Amino acid sequence: NRLSNDFQFLDVSREGPSKIQAEVRKREFAEIYEPFRTDDASEQAHRCLDCGNPYCSWKCPVHNHIPNWLKLVSEGNLLEAAELSHQTNSLPEVCGRVCPQDRLCEGACTLNDGFGAVTIGPVEKYISDTAFAMGWKPDMSKVVWTDKKVAVIGAGPAGLGCADILVRNGVKPVVFDRNPEIGGLLTFGIPEFKLEKDVMVKRREIFEEMGIEFRLNTEVGKDVTIEDLEKEYDAIFLGMGTYTYMKGGFPGEDLDGVYDALPFLISNVNHCRGYEQAEEFISVAGKKVVVLGGGDTAMDCNRTSIRQNAESVTCAYRRDEENMPGSKREVENAREEGVQFLFNRQPVEVVGEDGKVKGLKLVTTRMGEPDENGRRRAEVVEGSEEVIDADVVLVAFGFRPSPAPWFESLKIDLHQDGRVIASKEVAAGRFPFQTSNDKVFAGGDMVRGSDLVVTAIYEGREAAEGILDFLEV
Ligand code: FAD
Numbered sequence: 001n002r003l004s005n006d007f008q009f010l011d012v013s014r015e016g017p018s019k020i021q022a023e024v025r026k027r028e029f030a031e032i033y034e035p036f037r038t039d040d041a042s043e044q045a046h047r048c049l050d051c052g053n054p055y056c057s058w059k060c061p062v063h064n065h066i067p068n069w070l071k072l073v074s075e076g077n078l079l080e081a082a083e084l085s086h087q088t089n090s091l092p093e094v095c096g097r098v099c100p101q102d103r104l105c106e107g108a109c110t111l112n113d114g115f116g117a118v119t120i121g122p123v124e125k126y127i128s129d130t131a132f133a134m135g136w137k138p139d140m141s142k143v144v145w146t147d148k149k150v151a152v153i154g155a156g157p158a159g160l161g162c163a164d165i166l167v168r169n170g171v172k173p174v175v176f177d178r179n180p181e182i183g184g185l186l187t188f189g190i191p192e193f194k195l196e197k198d199v200m201v202k203r204r205e206i207f208e209e210m211g212i213e214f215r216l217n218t219e220v221g222k223d224v225t226i227e228d229l230e231k232e233y234d235a236i237f238l239g240m241g242t243y244t245y246m247k248g249g250f251p252g253e254d255l256d257g258v259y260d261a262l263p264f265l266i267s268n269v270n271h272c273r274g275y276e277q278a279e280e281f282i283s284v285a286g287k288k289v290v291v292l293g294g295g296d297t298a299m300d301c302n303r304t305s306i307r308q309n310a311e312s313v314t315c316a317y318r319r320d321e322e323n324m325p326g327s328k329r330e331v332e333n334a335r336e337e338g339v340q341f342l343f344n345r346q347p348v349e350v351v352g353e354d355g356k357v358k359g360l361k362l363v364t365t366r367m368g369e370p371d372e373n374g375r376r377r378a379e380v381v382e383g384s385e386e387v388i389d390a391d392v393v394l395v396a397f398g399f400r401p402s403p404a405p406w407f408e409s410l411k412i413d414l415h416q417d418g419r420v421i422a423s424k425e426v427a428a429g430r431f432p433f434q435t436s437n438d439k440v441f442a443g444g445d446m447v448r449g450s451d452l453v454v455t456a457i458y459e460g461r462e463a464a465e466g467i468l469d470f471l472e473v
């Protein structure tokens with residue numbers, strides 16, 4: 001029997017759900033992995049050794065009960081697995097799709113040492129997707145409602161994580177977002193080939209049924225004032241992300257044909273979904289595209305350009321492949337789809353003609369000593385300048401915090417770099433993720449700087465625990 005073997009990992013090798021062929025998938029904005037078949041999911045889940053010291057759970061930022069739900073899946077108890085996986089994660093179906101598992105849970109799996117880690121991410125996705133398809137919903141029957149309500153600003157992973165914990169504890173969350181759909185960067189940033197947008201629509205319906213209210217197309221500071229929210233609500237959670245684009249600081253960045261990564265990606269989502277576009281749709285069809293950067297945003301620009309039918313897509317990154325910050329899985333996917341990588345190349349100028357991009361001047365780098373963050377510096381090689389052809393340059397250098405103008409009147413203290421000061425570790429009498437304004441809590445990218453979906457969820461959930469203590473619920 002396929003499930004009777006306690007040493008299944010010796011007989012069954014690690015196998016993820018099948019991936020659609022590059023030639024097919026690069027023509028569509030749709031997820032590239034097929035769903036796990038039930039037999040395959042339980043067979044793969046049964047590879048878990050139950051090693052007794054679940055490094056996977058420790059490494060997972062929300063500390064999912066991974067071995068426990070793997071066991072439930074291997075036994076066919078899917079609905080119990082869904083209930084359990086939702087105890088620690090507000091968006092398991094999203095994390096299963098977009099977490100860099102190679103650096104987190106799967107990287108820490110005992111079997112990663114030669115046998116191949118358990119396919120934790122795909123099983124997590126399988127559990128929620130299948131449970132939702134079976135009509136499962138989180139059990140809210142034991143919730144005792146209080147008269148408290150909390151304004152959550154931002155419907156990204158941090159805001160959603162916070163609202164999930166609040167509503168499960170009988171506190172009414174009202175979530176404000178300037179976008180027309182929930183998700184933050186999950187909807188308006190991460191492309192459909194990693195996360196189809198209907199996943200977030202389904203999630204909104206689930207959350208609404210649980211009692212979370214969403215006020216979309218509503219920008220705090222414009223459509224509603226923070227003073228009104230302060231008066232009307234018992235506490236406020238800020239989960240507003242980071243939206244100031246980092247510039248390269250080299251000549252030619254203002255030429256026609258140079259775009260910041262996020263407006264390019266958002267414009268594509270709006271175009272595909274038919275959402276209203278404030279700016280014109282940015283198309284790179286038939287263009288020679290150069291993407292600058294080596295993180296997840298750069299990979300998303302690369303693969304979006306391929307799908308838009310660019311003539312060529314080249315990704316230039318100033319360190320080597322080993323030192324890239326993005327997920328290895330996404331680099332591999334990009335390469336399979338036809339992206340050319342130029343490692344150890346640093347841009348020094350966007351070359352133009354008649355105000356338009358014509359090329360990109362690069363210098364070669366070599367890897368030097370580690371910097372203060374432990375990453376090896378890229379040192380320029382003298383006399384190594386070269387110019388490559390380009391019609392479009394997409395700049396994906398990351399994001400800096402974007403504090404709202406009303407933070408001052410709200411008396412929110414910031415770090416020097418603009419991040420909101422709030423943390424899990426707090427002095428006596430203070431609450432986790434409470435800001436300098438007692439009534440206001442914060443988490444996610446605006447507190448830790450651009451990071452990951454799962455860390456934003458974690459902070460939102462922890463901040464909600466802080467709010468519950470503050471409200472004495
Ligand atoms: P956000 O997701 O940015 O959400 C903030 C929300 O606040 C937004 O919806 C915004 O509209 C709203 N908001 C802001 N100000 C106001 C206001 N005044 N009024 C109303 N609403 C407001 N992470 C991964 O783990 N895996 C990946 O594969 C991955 N890929 C990425 C790809 C791209 C292109 C980008 C940009 C990021 C990626 N990330 C990835 C990082 C991840 O998306 C973020 O770390 C995460 O979304 C942060 O969550 P958050 O809730 O803090 O902020």
Ligand code: SF4
Nearest residue numbers: 060095099104105121
């Ligand atoms: Fe792994 Fe992310 Fe799921 Fe945690 S949330 S188990 S890190 S995929």
